[in-house]
Amino acid sequence: MGKRLTAVGVALACLVAALVGSAQADTAALSAAFSQSSVWSTGYGGQYLLTNTGDTESTGWVVEFDLPPGSAVANAWSSVLTRDGQHYRFVNAGFNGRIRPGGTVSFGFNVSGLGLPTGCKVDGVPCDGGGPVPDTSAPTVPGSPRVTGVTASEVSLSWTASTDNVGVTDYQVLRGTTVVASTTSTAVTVGGLLPSTAYAFTVRARDAAGNASGSSAEVTATTDGGSGGSTVDVSTPAQLQAALAAAAPGQTIRMAAGVYRGAFTITRPGTAAAPVTLTGPADAVLVNDGPSGSAPSCPTPTQGWDPGYGLWLHDAPHWNLTGFTVRESKKGIVADNSHHTVIDRVHVHHVDEEAVHFRRSSADSVLRDSAISHTGLVQQGYGEAVYIGSANSNWACHGNSGGVDRSDRVRVLGNRIGPGVTAEHIDVKEGTFDGVIRGNTFDGSGISGQNSADSWVDVKGIGYLIEGNTGTFAAPGTFANGYETHNPATTPSFTNGCGTVWRDNRSDLGGVGQYAIRITSTSKCAGVPNVVHASNTVTRAVNGLTNIPVTP
CATH class of the missing domain: 2.60.40.290 (Immunoglobulin-like)
Known part of the structure; x- marks a missing residue:
């Protein structure tokens, strides 16, 4: 009897095992x-x-x-x-x-x-059935950068390539924590530097998933001294005006601490090999109590007329402006037909209208590591922190490149903008191309809403790169979206407001803003679409990150 029960038990166990095995083999997936x-x-x-x-x-x-x-x-x-x-x-x-x-x-x-x-x-x-595992592996650290060339305003670097389990997409070159260049190759030239100045650089690699490597070892390079121009020390408004009027390529004009009250206009150019430098400490302060006199039909230096600008460059390319402060003026710094203007570590605040304006085809210029706040004290709707180009309604005056203000390839890097900026933090005008807005911090408190000023950045230009910026908003102010595009029609015609790429931007809309990035029209940009990458993030948005499909 015991043997029979044992046999039955074995048979029953085999049957159960078979049934379980069948259930495991035949399942819905x-x-x-x-x-x-x-x-x-x-x-x-x-x-x-x-x-x-x-x-x-x-x-x-x-x-x-x-x-x-x-x-x-x-x-x-x-x-x-x-x-x-x-x-x-x-x-x-x-x-x-x-x-x-x-x-x-x-x-x-x-x-x-x-x-x-x-x-x-x-x-x-x-949902994908456990498909591809997300790529979370960062590239290896690039090799230590090597200096392969130096001029008065540029440093060329190269390095050994990184490796990645999927593939390296680009390299970022940093000065401190500010990304100053990006490239898909293992070499780059960093421009817009000051002569006779030491700079330290590191490099990091990125892959398609947005993973970034650690930074490479640091390399230091000192730019050339240009043509060996002299240094002119000034300590009074009259001395500064005289030095600007007599400036020569390669020269450095050095301001002592103090308040310089008056009209300061630069009309003498530097050169690519020998830019002119105006420098001073943060407590060297330019103030213009103007405007005064009879204005010409279009802004141009005119005897007896003071436009009220804190500092005005007119037909004066290749100038480096570094360290000082501009305040209590109608406009802060205006560059007219002054390409390769470099503004570095400057503070502009408490001005009646815009703080920094690259105008009349002041292409290939740079604003970096600077601070701007409290603009538009008299005209809130014209209180932009940074203004690139000109509205097409002003091309009759400022359209000096085929009837267009081609202030192209302007780079705005690593600046602190706001609070108290009453218009856009950066207003990118139609007809300008291929600028870079990277690594800036936007504090939207105080945006007025006047003259359609209701965002950190308004892009009407073409082909810009906007990456690695951080924006916040808190009352008071009028705030619609973090970044906006618009598509004005112009003559000549351009694909205005198209072809811009957003990536790695962080936006806090304060529970007020609709979208971090709002694209006004996709149909007008069918050939050169705007691209919003998934690496952008948003918090406290009414609607979300963007109103167009996101690109991985």
């Missing part, structure tokens, strides 16, 4: 693929397609995912929806729970906001 069926300015229609890649029919399914703050599922169909905060759960409807092997079903939903689903799971496993 579901994957879920997301797509957007339509996109509009404030939301989109989404859909998940479920596919049974297993061996048996499913009897039901559950799909769940998260949406970023500022986006929400408004309604859904072909499913039963529940929500917990930003987490959404969709259970099959009565008619579509059963999916045969190889079969598919779908359900859809509408989203208010442009945020896309993340962390999707179907029946508790990743």
